[in-house]
Amino acid sequence: MTPSDRDATGLLTRPDHFVQLVTPAGERRTDAEFDPWVADVDTAALGRLYRDMAIVRRIDTEATALQRQGELGLWPPLMGQEAAQIGSARGLRDDDFVFSSYREHAVAWCRGVSAADLLRVWRGSAASGWNPYDHNMAVPQIIIGAQALHATGYAMGAAWEGTDTATIAYFGDGATSEGDVNEAFIFAASFDAPVVFFCQNNQWAISEPVGLQSKQPLARRADGFGMPGIRVDGNDVLAVLAATRIALDRARRGEGPTLIEAVTYRLGPHTTADDPKRYRTEEELAEWGARDPLARVLTLLASTGFDTEALEREVAEEAGRVAAELRAAITTIPDPDAMTVFDHVYAEPNTHLARQRDHYARYLAMFDEGAAASGEGAAR
């Protein structure tokens, strides 16, 4: 590969194998290898995938607004990545287990995580939002790439127990540079772990273009680790579903890991604290905006005679309800009690911490006494 194979932003522009079943213009492409895996997806099912994507987009914009209004401390938007997240998550079985980064809100939605549970962490009210065993989805990971190893270990365990449960690890293009992700590839390949490595290549790791992390399409790396790599249009929900099903099937049949590179784009900022204007252009944004994952599904459906207007209307209504629920959920998240800082540090009693807790309780009590004595809220 020569530098001329990359465009100005460092994006990789020479996909060898690029799985796409629905073009950005909404045309259905045939693909002998991938079509059979989505043969069951009729127009009604495709409509449901559209519904999922539209609702999570609304969740995302609502949460972004909540952050701007000071209700959330931070929010990492997923906008643009709906097809990658919905297509993969809808390929999972309930007993499969998910290890994600901080951006997979759509995956959490598919796993049945409630609005309040989704927001708890971003509001700064709790260390985690849900019980992983309730949803078969781990608490989201902020340390880049660490979850790839966790997923691999979980998958090894599931295989050693003789089940056909699969595990999926979500991470970004930037994460592929971390040692943890590469070590996960090695463990997974060596142990034939039933894990799917799902990389959302959204072109950027905060301000760094994917070209800084890799000279090759990321999917090609799989070969060197001894597993198949699939490069799929991450804005094509049908292709992503097909690719994920193929990888999950391999995992269940004991054939080991697969790396999927879903080529997509982060339309928003990295987080609400980020200013993407500093590092990317309006042209690039517009170019990717034209590959929107939602629009192409609607176009395809319309071309089959499907009543997309009715669908859009219903979905908009439902998304509105979900957004209202999300907003209302804020009021149900209590501000945590001071003494809970000491909870769950250890699973077993710890005398040192018990003493520290006791001392802090006495410290806080001084304020109450001070207030009672002086009629004021301060200790001194």
Add this chain to the structure above:
Amino acid sequence: MTTLTLGKAINQGLRRSLASDDKVVLMGEDIGTLGGVFRITDGLKAEFGAHRVVDTPLSEAGIMGTAVGLAYRGFRPVVEIQFDGFVYPGFDQLVAQVAKLHYRSRGTVRMPLTIRIPFGGGIGAAEHHSESPEAYFAHTAGLRVVACSNPADAYVMIQQAIASDDPVIFLEPKRRYHVKGEVDETASLADAKPMGVASVAAAGSDVTLVTYGALVQTARDAAIAAAEDGISIEVIDLRSLAPVDYATVEASVRRTGRLVVAHEAGQQGGVGAELAASITERCFEFLEAAPVRVTGHDIPYPPAKLEKHHLPDLDRILDGVDRALGRPNSLSGVEA
């Protein structure tokens, strides 16, 4: 004199080091075009080029390990770790390689790395973004650990760290990045106070209060508040956490007879524990009371809405001072 924020003072210090020695290279995630998530390297890539201010792939072990190789080759890498909690993937390279190579090579190889880490809490951030990892590094022989607390020091100390032939962990109090202060950009480094020496941030006679980084300001506020109660606190800005300038701390404790150490990091095995033990050994006969530690709890850093219950604030520091002075305090009546 110019008025700069602490963040801008570091930026100016980096600029001066880059200009004065072409072996100085900056490396890190998002430090180039973006200028770092805190904008501390803002404008430096445009000024010095992509070979001096290097956006690296997203790998802390990679950054630290390649910096080792660059140092072997005679460079002086200045590494930015984006947030305190992200230093650990590079921890092995740092404590097993960077710290030990001078020793292992019997003095032939120099590791003049500077590892800049925005540290500490108080900004309402998500998990892993508010940690105080200093004790891990202070515990590691071969590493120097320093923390700046104000723009003037930040400007000078970053240049001293880069000029040092030893690896320096340079801790930046992220919640004070925006505080302003006077900086003398013309003063020569040679005349400046060495980064290994502590400062008396406020003079006093009743109790010695030692701290560093973001809490220096809180400690000074505490000294002002205590003065209203007729208590005179001497605030020492430790600046260097490893090695510690015991001469300055000892001289103060010999006068006051009382020591309080405050830091955001947990208590167990922390810098405060080290200071309390060392000062007790060195000044036992001068101490009127046992040294007191006011620290974060021994818990993982809590969610944003609870951080005020973790971080020592003015009232908790004053309570610690009361303990050292035997005045009524939160532990009155509690048996040690």
